[in-house]
Amino acid sequence: MAQVKKEDKKKRILNTAMRLFAEKGFRNVSLDEIAREAKVGKGTIYVYFDSKMRILEESAKSVFNGFTESFRLVFERSESIDEFIDNLVNSVVENISVKSKIMMLFHKESSYDREKYIQTISDYKETLKRVYERFLKGSDVSFEEFHSVLTGIFMAIYMMAENLGEDEMKKMLKRVLICILKREKG
Amino acid sequence: MAQVKKEDKKKRILNTAMRLFAEKGFRNVSLDEIAREAKVGKGTIYVYFDSKMRILEESAKSVFNGFTESFRLVFERSESIDEFIDNLVNSVVENISVKSKIMMLFHKESSYDREKYIQTISDYKETLKRVYERFLKGSDVSFEEFHSVLTGIFMAIYMMAENLGEDEMKKMLKRVLICILKREKG
Amino acid sequence: MAQVKKEDKKKRILNTAMRLFAEKGFRNVSLDEIAREAKVGKGTIYVYFDSKMRILEESAKSVFNGFTESFRLVFERSESIDEFIDNLVNSVVENISVKSKIMMLFHKESSYDREKYIQTISDYKETLKRVYERFLKGSDVSFEEFHSVLTGIFMAIYMMAENLGEDEMKKMLKRVLICILKREKG
Amino acid sequence: MAQVKKEDKKKRILNTAMRLFAEKGFRNVSLDEIAREAKVGKGTIYVYFDSKMRILEESAKSVFNGFTESFRLVFERSESIDEFIDNLVNSVVENISVKSKIMMLFHKESSYDREKYIQTISDYKETLKRVYERFLKGSDVSFEEFHSVLTGIFMAIYMMAENLGEDEMKKMLKRVLICILKREKG
DNA sequence: TATGAATGAGAGTTCATTCAT
DNA sequence: CATGAATGAACTCTCATTCAT
Numbered sequence: 001m002a003q004v005k006k007e008d009k010k011k012r013i014l015n016t017a018m019r020l021f022a023e024k025g026f027r028n029v030s031l032d033e034i035a036r037e038a039k040v041g042k043g044t045i046y047v048y049f050d051s052k053m054r055i056l057e058e059s060a061k062s063v064f065n066g067f068t069e070s071f072r073l074v075f076e077r078s079e080s081i082d083e084f085i086d087n088l089v090n091s092v093v094e095n096i097s098v099k100s101k102i103m104m105l106f107h108k109e110s111s112y113d114r115e116k117y118i119q120t121i122s123d124y125k126e127t128l129k130r131v132y133e134r135f136l137k138g139s140d141v142s143f144e145e146f147h148s149v150l151t152g153i154f155m156a157i158y159m160m161a162e163n164l165g166e167d168e169m170k171k172m173l174k175r176v177l178i179c180i181l182k183r184e185k186g
Numbered sequence: 187m188a189q190v191k192k193e194d195k196k197k198r199i200l201n202t203a204m205r206l207f208a209e210k211g212f213r214n215v216s217l218d219e220i221a222r223e224a225k226v227g228k229g230t231i232y233v234y235f236d237s238k239m240r241i242l243e244e245s246a247k248s249v250f251n252g253f254t255e256s257f258r259l260v261f262e263r264s265e266s267i268d269e270f271i272d273n274l275v276n277s278v279v280e281n282i283s284v285k286s287k288i289m290m291l292f293h294k295e296s297s298y299d300r301e302k303y304i305q306t307i308s309d310y311k312e313t314l315k316r317v318y319e320r321f322l323k324g325s326d327v328s329f330e331e332f333h334s335v336l337t338g339i340f341m342a343i344y345m346m347a348e349n350l351g352e353d354e355m356k357k358m359l360k361r362v363l364i365c366i367l368k369r370e371k372g
Numbered sequence: 373m374a375q376v377k378k379e380d381k382k383k384r385i386l387n388t389a390m391r392l393f394a395e396k397g398f399r400n401v402s403l404d405e406i407a408r409e410a411k412v413g414k415g416t417i418y419v420y421f422d423s424k425m426r427i428l429e430e431s432a433k434s435v436f437n438g439f440t441e442s443f444r445l446v447f448e449r450s451e452s453i454d455e456f457i458d459n460l461v462n463s464v465v466e467n468i469s470v471k472s473k474i475m476m477l478f479h480k481e482s483s484y485d486r487e488k489y490i491q492t493i494s495d496y497k498e499t500l501k502r503v504y505e506r507f508l509k510g511s512d513v514s515f516e517e518f519h520s521v522l523t524g525i526f527m528a529i530y531m532m533a534e535n536l537g538e539d540e541m542k543k544m545l546k547r548v549l550i551c552i553l554k555r556e557k558g
Numbered sequence: 559m560a561q562v563k564k565e566d567k568k569k570r571i572l573n574t575a576m577r578l579f580a581e582k583g584f585r586n587v588s589l590d591e592i593a594r595e596a597k598v599g600k601g602t603i604y605v606y607f608d609s610k611m612r613i614l615e616e617s618a619k620s621v622f623n624g625f626t627e628s629f630r631l632v633f634e635r636s637e638s639i640d641e642f643i644d645n646l647v648n649s650v651v652e653n654i655s656v657k658s659k660i661m662m663l664f665h666k667e668s669s670y671d672r673e674k675y676i677q678t679i680s681d682y683k684e685t686l687k688r689v690y691e692r693f694l695k696g697s698d699v700s701f702e703e704f705h706s707v708l709t710g711i712f713m714a715i716y717m718m719a720e721n722l723g724e725d726e727m728k729k730m731l732k733r734v735l736i737c738i739l740k741r742e743k744g
Numbered sequence: 745t746a747t748g749a750a751t752g753a754g755a756g757t758t759c760a761t762t763c764a765t
Numbered sequence: 766c767a768t769g770a771a772t773g774a775a776c777t778c779t780c781a782t783t784c785a786t
Contacts, residue, residue, distance in 0.1 A: 397667070399583070399584075399585035476662075517726065521714070521730060524713075525714060527710075528714040544707060548707075548734060548738070551734060551736075551737030551738075552734075
């Protein structure tokens, strides 16, 4: 039970931090604020995380893992690319604005430590690769393009999320995905 | 000539700041750094800009104005939507990574001062509106969607720009634009 | 005990600041200096005070409260106006130079925030009012005059304090008080 | 005429500075502000004054000289101490609030350069001495007390000036002067 | 003589991190 | 494990002073 409680506290800190980072940006959130909102002592944060940057890293990892998990699930359940797109859109739009903000922050803040960045996204990339290999290999879409566009699109949604409802977002995302993944040769 | 020199210095500060902001993010760049790289005294920055935020505002304004100008030019020179897309892609990709980063930073940092944000982008939006009204009115794309996607795409390119060459970027951007602007009804 | 220690540190900062403000003026004292002399970190000051101005406010409050307390005590113990004057002089001359300087600084620095100023001195003024009503009501001294002169005299002592010993100061203060408080009609 | 114009400019700077210092305090007035209000270039100030402190010194000198002049005149025209007091009050109350503020600022700001302070007030003190020697020598008022109280009173008026009209001020000042200068032995 | 663009030292303030309890 | 008081490095911003014109 102590173990459970401990995990509880770490999760609480991480979730609070993710929410605040997404709302205000990395530098605009102080550890005081995280501690206050997570209802733990400021020192406690350092029991679970080495540094503030470390919290963002774990946030990003969690988001990427979530994406990876979604992709894996959707991938396993989809017989055709159309089905894949449909399922992906539904699965991915959930909490998309928080998730995409975290991805973006992480991308920006860790730009000086490429190694850490690459390590954190490698799992995510690997899953994308499997999707790519099943559905797109041999098309004129390169993996790098596939990865960039997909990731970029999620980020773009950060902007759109404020002006569009969830339904519109799904419709739009679907259109763009179809356009990228199913386009005619040339 | 003094006037010229003066403008020179302001431009130098602004360009340096834009580059650094794009590289590291707004909060990660100090005025000391801007001053050092622009080879001016720290105090000089305050001769031309009221505050650090003001530098970002003028950066964003300059970027938005650039986009607006591109759109206007491309718009005037294009007879069809195909031509428009072709011209837009070529005109817009230039320096896209710096520009899109600035747009994103400004979007994030000014999120607490909506009024200033809206004022800065209003010109840009108005030009988009004219494009929309010429080519897309009556289609099932709403102006809000058009604006959101287009702006989002430019920002998405921020991610892609690091992994893709200019040619690939153009190809991709073109595909997405076609997909958005030319799609079948429904 | 932690509580005691905490109060200790705040007191130490406040006392150091009051001494330095009195010696050099508000603007001529830096937070670095206060921190150094109070033997605390610069950041520690901000644990206890919101801003530099806030330190002056609390300094002033403490001085005014001291005056008020002195007045109240002296007032309660004095049967006649002569006794009142005697007791007041003795009680008020203690640390008069620091106290009067703080009053003056606060008067000057808060002149742009009248509300805060009035709030801080209201207690002090109220006590003066009770003295006035007991001893001077019906005389040709108005309350405003009484208040102005008394406060002014304390400030004037700021000048004198450097050239006169405590005994001389008491003698002088007594003379002026008698002159104000006991003068013949007209 | 060039000479006249030059003097004009220096006077304009000095008068503007005195007014602003009195209104806002020494440190709260910037040279930019003085230059703007005096309608001269910022650099021009340094043609006439070595430093900002120098402006305050000359302001103080001018105020002290004014007092000295008043004292001398009043002194020469007065046959008795009563007449002296009457004349002094009338002559001294003019512009008293600006004058006393300047004196106080100078007193505070130059406290670290005693020599300059003493030099600036020596003339003023000498005139006071002549008054003292004519009217008070042999009384139980020491010169130091006389000087301190008189100067202090002028400063105290800084406080009072905001709450009292000129007539009340004169009445009050007269009372205090009588009290100091005419008191019974002991 | 007159100017104001340019400057950098130093101000007040914030906050990630440490550590004694 | 859990805490929050304490810290100082680093931030943005101000302004007296200089100097080329």
